[in-house]
Amino acid sequence: MKHVILEAICLTVAAWNAVVLAESPKLLWEVAPFEADITIPIGHACMGGGVANAREIVDPLYAKGFVLRPRGTVLPNQEEPGPIPVGKREAFPIVVLALDWCQLNNEADFRFREALAEAAGTTRQRILLACVHQHDAPIFDLGAQVLLDEQGLTGWLCDPKFFEEALARVVAALKEALKNPRPVTHIGLGQARVEKIASNRKIITAEGRIHWSRSSASGATYGDYPEGDIDPWLKTISLWNNDEPIVAWSSYAVHPMSYYGQGQVSADFPGMARAKRQADDPRVMQIYFTGCAGDTTAGKYNTGDPGNRPVLADRLYRAMLEAWQSTQRYPLESVVCRHADLYLPPRDEGDFTLERMRAILGNEKEKRWRRISAALGLSWRERVAAGKPIEVPCLDFNNGQAFFGVLPAETFVGYQLMAQQMRPDAFVMLAGFGDGAPGYIPTDACWKEGYNDDYCWVAPMTDALFRDALAQVLNLPEGSGCPKISPTDKMGPTNARSCPSCIRREVIYQELSPDYLWFHPRVVAIPGLGRNGNPRLVLTLQKHLRVSDFYSGLYYMVSDDLGRSWRGPIQIPQLDWKPQPDGSTFAVADVTPGYHPPTGKVLALGAYVYYDQQGHQLHDRPRFSQTAYAIYDLQTDDWSGWHLLEFPDDKKFNLARNACSQWLVEPDGTLLIPVYFAENYGVMATAVFRCQFDGHKLRIFEQGDELHLNQVRGLVEPSIIRCGNWYFLTLRNDLRGYVTRSTDGLHWEPIRPWLFDDxxxxxxxxxxxxxxxxxxxxxxxxxxxxxxxxxxxxxxxxxxxxxxxxxxxxxxxxxxxxxxxxxxxxxxxxxxxxxxxxxxxxxxxxxxxxxxxxxxxxxxxxxxxxxxxxxxxx
Incomplete structure (x- = not known):
């Protein structure tokens, strides 16, 4: 396929979601291999319509993969596995799957992984899915095909109906395999050097000029030039039940084409090599992935003659066999699945602007591939505008002994080599051709050396983003990969001061229960009380009891190392429910904590409510919902009970809540607390109250302007901040959010709805x-x-x-x-x-x-x- 570009935005890659599949107590494992025929029908587009449609099925296309999941826990003095803990991350299955398709992009990739996740009882981020990327095979981008359909170009790119049929076959095969999983005790690791297959697209002439012209079948023209930058190693990971092998998956970084483009559907030479290995030992499911091969092809050793296909297949087969023969087994002690969210900035110049792509798509005089490419680019841009990242998953076996991950699209081999250099102590195996939407993703060095191609929808210079993603999924120390954005970097319409240098996504705590959800987590930092001069972090949270606005008493968590580790959740008995004589329950919800420097205390503000026995809030009594506060003494690690913030004796304060609201402490120690209020649970107004706190009691001594909006429930859940010489207030309404500002935090400009600058x-x-x-x-x-x-x-x-x-x-x-x-x-x-x-x-x-x-x-x-x-x- 062709090549593409990007532009460095200060958006970052982020990782989170450590999926720990082996902790104490130790877990046992089981695997369920599966496969399904996903061969496209005659007439279907190949390579997304970039070459001839399918005219002949030379050999079938397959989906080949497995589900890996824990069998249960080994408890002390127990020989057989016990029950898997319900809803814990370590109990969620993992799926690894390779498709003999060219690409899955955007919604098609999401749809495929979500369907597999639902069938396996896991999440999309735990599906390691990649295409092998043969070109006599389909590209599926459902959003792009919708755009083509609007131009009357049905089926130019793909057939969504066939996509669903093929997906259904794969899901059915997965479900059937789960009926008979096999125990796993060991992991096998092996590798072998591949001879005379891969070469880099880049060639350097005798005059020192760089050309990017070596294709998949250019051996007759460029065969005399060196191989260039490649990864010469084929790697194989396998799963075993003691000395019985069950499944093996291999990866090698080369475009998997010998010849293509005439409508002869085929899994090409990797399919032939895989089938030959399968025949060696039918007990072992053989799976093949293409590594990060955006810039590596068989071009040096391949002229495009059909006779080259079995030659290349035999060379690949020999490497697979040698990797198997070199395999060493190790007890499978742990598996961790991590993923990083990779935000790639869009290419936005020339024919890659939205206006040009729309014009090309709608121009009947343009060639088929140009219009399809425009639809692919527009589909990608819609996804970028929606903030949906590329998800980079990676399995960590035995706490860093071996890794298997999937990088997106046509990632260049330099990124695979980067990952290996980042973990030289480990067996690092990567597949490319995950979510295919970005097209080619060159390294920074390749851009600087003049690489350019139309099959690329990302802006140049993405090394820092990939380095950060890899650092996270390869579990490197904090800060090993996070990119820093300098003011001189090309930022598009904004600038470096407007952006964070990176955003990390992490999981603080995870529990999936039928009875409750963890809700309203909000954190306060207390300077200097943590380790090494860090602040101590106190996070308050509650259980949502699966009835609307029905919450438990308050819990809290504590971290002294900036959130690297946590203590809790810890229930606070003083802040638990209080049964009432009429059978109702008194509770406090919607809590936001904050630090009060003059007293050295933490205040937790929320709204008290009364629940009936079904968990519904009661509005049947005077002062039925008020602002409550609790005090946390950092020296004694002790919480007070709930106290009441006393409002004026006016029925308009029957409901008077600071709930889910940011409040602030002024330099003089007074507090500005925004509150929404009403006589009953109807249209509510908002005001900011200036309060005093002496370490024991919180008192109101000044009320600001009342802000009103006679729409639905009015103005609720206000949050306040001071920035420079201004105070800002944001307010919730059922129809839209509102904003206003003030010079003193009490007297406000007229509210206005939140708008973008356009x-x-x-x-x-x-x-x-x-x-x-x-x-x-x-x-x-x-x-x-x-x-x-x-x-x-x-x-x-x-x-x-x-x-x-x-x-x-x-x-x-x-x-x-x-x-x-x-x-x-x-x-x-x-x-x-x-x-x-x-x-x-x-x-x-x-x-x-x-x-x-x-x-x-x-x-x-x-x-x-x-x-x-x-x-x-x-």
Missing amino acids: GQELGSYDTQQHWISHGDRLYLIYTRRGAMNDHVPRHRAPLFMAEVDQNNLCVLRATERVVLPERGSMMGNFGAATITPEEAWVTVGEYTALSSPEVRPNPKGGDGSVLLGRICWE
């Missing part, structure tokens, strides 16, 4: 927004419509951040970044806080729905995690 509505509605600041820069954290997230209730995911234009009170669209990606679950009840001058945090619990009759993770990724978006500043 005048369009932000699209955040019926949920809260919060603030963070960095220096003189102000940022909003929010959810919104228009992010391919219509399946998420109230569009409450992903969580975005963007800089706020403080003069015009609007969000700068060009600075928008994803803090926490959407994983199929609501993420509306979140917290945002500055932790150190170098870090701000966004924390949220996933609202993961029950999957009756059992608790299962959401195939899109939600698994009951408490998530952290760690925003790192220069």
Whole structure:
């Protein structure tokens, strides 16, 4: 295929989701290999319509993979496995799958992995899926085909109906295999040098000129030039039951084509080599992946003569056999599945601007491949605008002994070599051709050496982003890969000061229960009390009891090492439910903690409510919901009970809540606490109250302007921040979010709806927004419509951040970044806080729905995690 480009944005790669499949107590393992025929029908497009449609089936195309999952726990003095703990990350299965297709892009990749995840009882991020990338095979990009359909170009790229049929066959094969899994006790590792297959596209002439002209079949023209930069090793990982092999998967970095383009559907020479290995020992499922081969082909050793195909197949087969013969077995003690979210910036110049791609797609005079390429580019741009990252998964066997990961699209071999250099102590095996949407992804060095190609939708210079992703999934020490953005870097429409240097996504805690979800996690940093001069972090959270707005008493967690490790969740008995004489329950919900430096105490503010026996809030009594606060003494590690913030004796304060709201402490020690209030649970107003706190009691001594909006429930869940000489207030309304500002924190300008700087509505509605600041820069954290997230209730995911234009009170669209990606679950009840001058945090619990009759993770990724978006500043 062809090559592509990108432009360095300060958006970062991020990793999270450590999926620990072996902890104490030790887990046993089982594997279920499966395969399915996924051969396209005659007439289907090959290589996405870039070559002749299918005219003949030379040999079938297969999906080949396996499910790896724990059998159970080995308990002390117990010979047989016990039950797997329900809902814990270590119990979620992993799927590894290779497809004899050219590419799966965007929605097609998501759809495939989500269907496999649902069938296996796991999440999309735990599906390691890659295409082998033969060219006489299909490309599936469902969004691009929709764009082509709108032009009357049905089937030019792919057939969505066949896609669903093939996917159904693979899912059925997986489910059938799970009926008879086989025990796994050992992992095998082997490798062999491959002779006379791979060569780099780059050639250097005798005059020292660099050309990128060596293709898959150019041996007659460029065969005399050296192989260039390649990875000469084929690597094989295998799973065993003692001395009985069950499954083996191999990877080698070379484009898998001998000849192609005439409509002769084939798995090409890798398919032939794989079949020959399968015949050697039918007991062992043989799987083949293509490594990171965007710039490596068989061109030096291949003229395109059909006679070369069996020759190349035999060379690959011999390497597979030698790798098998060199295999050494080790007890399988642990498997960890990590993934990094990789945000690649879009190419946006020349024919890659939105305007040009739309024009090319709609121009009937353009050639077929040009119009298809435009549709592919537009599909990618829609995905980038929605904030959906490339997901880079990686398996870690035996705590760093061996790794197997999948990188996206036509990643160049330099990235595979980079990964091996980052973990020289380990057996590192990578597949390329995961999500194919970006096209070619050259290394920075290749761009500088003049590489350029039209089959590329990412901007140049992505080494730092890949290095960070690899550092995370290969479990390198903190800071080993996080890219730093300098003011001189090309940033597109924004600049380096407007952006974090990186955003890390992590899991603080994970538990998937049928009875509750962990919710409202919000953190406060207490300077100097942690280890090595770090702040002590106190995170408050509650159990959502699976009835709307029904919460447990308060819990907390503590970290003294900036969140690398945590103590808790710890229940606070003083802040638990209090039964009432009428059978109702008194509780406090929607808590936000903060630090009060003059007293050295932590205050936790929330709203007290009364629940009936079904968990519904009661509004049948005077002062039925008020602002409550608790005090945490850092010296004694002790919490007070709940206290009541006393409001004026006026029925309009029957409901008077600081709930899910940021509040702040002024330099003089007074507090500005925003509160929404009403006589009953109807249209509510908001005001900011100036309060005093003496370490024991919180008192109101001044009320600010009342802000009103006579729409639905009015203005609720306000959050306040000070930045420079201004105070800013963001307010929730059922229809849209609102914002205002003030010079004193009490008297406010007229409210206005949140807009982007181009005048369009932000699209955040019926949920809260919060603030963070960095220096003189102000940022909003929010959810919104228009992010391919219509399946998420109230569009409450992903969580975005963007800089706020403080003069015009609007969000700068060009600075928008994803803090926490959407994983199929609501993420509306979140917290945002500055932790150190170098870090701000966004924390949220996933609202993961029950999957009756059992608790299962959401195939899109939600698994009951408490998530952290760690925003790192220069």
